[in-house]
Amino acid sequence: MIRxxxxxxxxxVRSGLRMLIDRQLDMEVVAEADDGVAALxxxxxxxxxxxxxxxxxxxxxxxxxxxxxxxxxxxxxxLLLSMxxxxxxxxxxxxxxxxxYVLKRAADTDxxxxxxxxxxxxxxxxxxxxxxxxxEWVEGRRSEPDDPLTPxxxxxxxxxxxxxxxxxxxxxxxxxxxTVESHRANVLSKLEMRDRVELVRYAIRRGxxxx
Amino acid sequence: xTRRDDSLIGQIVxxxxxxxxxxxxxxxxxxxxxxxxxxxxxxxxxIALAIxxxxxxxxxxxxxxxxxxxxxxxxxxxxDPSEPSPLELRRANPVEEIDRLASSFHGLLQRIxxxxxRSGQLAMRAQxxxxxRLARDLHDEVNQALTAIxxxxxxxxxxxxxxxxxxVAELKRLVNQAMDELLNLARQLxxxxxxxxxxxxxxxxxxxxxxxxxxxxVRLDTRGEPDTLPEVVQTAIYRIAQEALTNVTRxxxxxxxxxxxxxxxxxxELRVRDDGDGFDPSVIxxxxxxxxxxxLGLVGMAERARLVGGELDVRSAPGGGTTITLRVPS
Numbered sequence: 001m002i003r004x005x006x007x008x009x010x011x012x013v014r015s016g017l018r019m020l021i022d023r024q025l026d027m028e029v030v031a032e033a034d035d036g037v038a039a040l041x042x043x044x045x046x047x048x049x050x051x052x053x054x055x056x057x058x059x060x061x062x063x064x065x066x067x068x069x070x071x072x073x074x075x076x077x078x079l080l081l082s083m084x085x086x087x088x089x090x091x092x093x094x095x096x097x098x099x100x101y102v103l104k105r106a107a108d109t110d111x112x113x114x115x116x117x118x119x120x121x122x123x124x125x126x127x128x129x130x131x132x133x134x135x136e137w138v139e140g141r142r143s144e145p146d147d148p149l150t151p152x153x154x155x156x157x158x159x160x161x162x163x164x165x166x167x168x169x170x171x172x173x174x175x176x177x178x179t180v181e182s183h184r185a186n187v188l189s190k191l192e193m194r195d196r197v198e199l200v201r202y203a204i205r206r207g208x209x210x211x
Numbered sequence: 212x213t214r215r216d217d218s219l220i221g222q223i224v225x226x227x228x229x230x231x232x233x234x235x236x237x238x239x240x241x242x243x244x245x246x247x248x249x250x251x252x253x254x255x256x257x258i259a260l261a262i263x264x265x266x267x268x269x270x271x272x273x274x275x276x277x278x279x280x281x282x283x284x285x286x287x288x289x290x291d292p293s294e295p296s297p298l299e300l301r302r303a304n305p306v307e308e309i310d311r312l313a314s315s316f317h318g319l320l321q322r323i324x325x326x327x328x329r330s331g332q333l334a335m336r337a338q339x340x341x342x343x344r345l346a347r348d349l350h351d352e353v354n355q356a357l358t359a360i361x362x363x364x365x366x367x368x369x370x371x372x373x374x375x376x377x378x379v380a381e382l383k384r385l386v387n388q389a390m391d392e393l394l395n396l397a398r399q400l401x402x403x404x405x406x407x408x409x410x411x412x413x414x415x416x417x418x419x420x421x422x423x424x425x426x427x428x429v430r431l432d433t434r435g436e437p438d439t440l441p442e443v444v445q446t447a448i449y450r451i452a453q454e455a456l457t458n459v460t461r462x463x464x465x466x467x468x469x470x471x472x473x474x475x476x477x478x479x480e481l482r483v484r485d486d487g488d489g490f491d492p493s494v495i496x497x498x499x500x501x502x503x504x505x506x507l508g509l510v511g512m513a514e515r516a517r518l519v520g521g522e523l524d525v526r527s528a529p530g531g532g533t534t535i536t537l538r539v540p541s
Contacts (some may be wrong), residue, residue, distance in 0.1 A: 123343055
């Protein structure tokens with residue numbers, strides 16, 4: 001049984017989600033929340049398998065909540081529900097630690113499959129988003145002759161793209177947090193990038209992270 | 212300009228002549244001249260000549276002195292109110308009052324221009340704010356309701372008898388269509404990316420969508436940090452780029468559109484170039500008064516540019532493509 005938390009500031013959307021999820025034989029809704037803070041608290045107390053979060057919520061956005069859940073309840077998978085199909089929005093979503101990104105306009109066909117996919121520990125993206133990222137990924141495999149990054153830096157990029165915090169990266173790689181920070185700064189300046197969102201895109205192009 | 216009979220020069224000369232004639236008359240009476248006596252007629256001739264001479268000298272001098280004033284009037288009359296900066300009025304006039312008149316008029320023009328820019332910016336900002344609110348309402352209220360309907364329809368589909376399934380599928384398709392149209396509308400009103408991610412990603416997305424919709428090849432080149440420009444300038448750049456792209460689809464035949472966006476030391480430059488059929492800018496300028504369609508929206512773009520202190524340059528020729536450049540100084 002997949003235990004699901006749903007968070008959306010619109011009651012009508014929550015009840016729609018609950019109606020659909022509760023009809024599945026292998027899923028149950030264990031909690032509802034109407035903003036990001038409530039979603040985080042309820043995730044901490046209910047420890048669901050999957051938290052379905054609306055991207056734009058009051059008090060704490062879905063992205064912020066995803067980051068917090070990733071840091072505090074790592075076993076809960078986050079599935080973001082959003083209106084926006086711009087590439088940058090779902091890159092941001094992945095960068096904040098979500099495992100999946102479902103467009104609201106495709107919620108009818110995608111949502112249930114997405115919950116099952118992220119519950120299995122895999123990544124899910126709605127149709128268009130998936131296709132765009134796949135294009136970049138394929139293109140990146142074809143044309144990336146020499147990489148300016150060292151193998152260690154590539155390891156760091158992969159972990160950053162998977163939304164690990166500096167401390168978690170330091171623990172994973174058995175180095176100090178300071179070293180992680182300097183790796184991060186080096187990578188950004190080598191690649192002439194400004195933020196994590198651009199790093200996620202790079203990681204996908206390089207095949208470090210699978211969309 | 213038609214000269215009226217009661218011009219300032221005419222009045223001064225007339226007054227002077229009357230005064231001079233009276234003075235002479237008084238003087239001649241005091242001197243006991245008898246204008247009726249024939250031997251004193253030549254003296255009368257001299258007086259008359261003196262009066263005529265005075266009149267001419269007076270007229271000539273006054274005209275010389277008043278010429279700068281008339282030039283000033285001509286210049287003021289030739290000022291085009293739609294010109295961004297009023298032309299520099301001639302300075303260093305020989306006559307102090309005219310000089311002061313020129314400079315105070317110049318000051319007035321500048322104050323009017325400043326005020327116009329300020330109120331224009333306020334109006335634009337209010338418009339953007341209103342569009343932002345509308346777009347958000349469409350997202351937050353209407354689209355959420357549609358999402359809820361979609362989810363319920365999907366839940367319903369699980370217990371619908373197979374023969375009714377196509378009906379449910381059709382309903383879901385209609386909801387999807389409405390959601391797409393709503394998103395499109397919201398995006399045209401004000402793309403949330405502009406507020407959430409900044410100018411460059413917003414322009415990038417806009418260009419990508421444009422390319423996908425029209426099949427025209429798009430290229431984007433950005434330099435500097437356009438995201439650090441003042442918000443009004445960013446909005447102006449976004450809207451002008453939007454309008455320029457709309458124009459590209461209007462004059463058919465373009466296969467490539469290049470968009471360059473550069474920020475350097477707080478100054479911005481946007482260039483949108485296409486290889487389409489182009490048009491004759493003078494024809495467009497003439498038809499500008501027919502509204503946004505006649506003017507290809509160029510008038511609106513130029514106005515937007517002006518309100519943020521920038522200028523718009525449109526270069527096009529039939530068959531030679533079009534380049535629209537916006538420059539905003541820091």
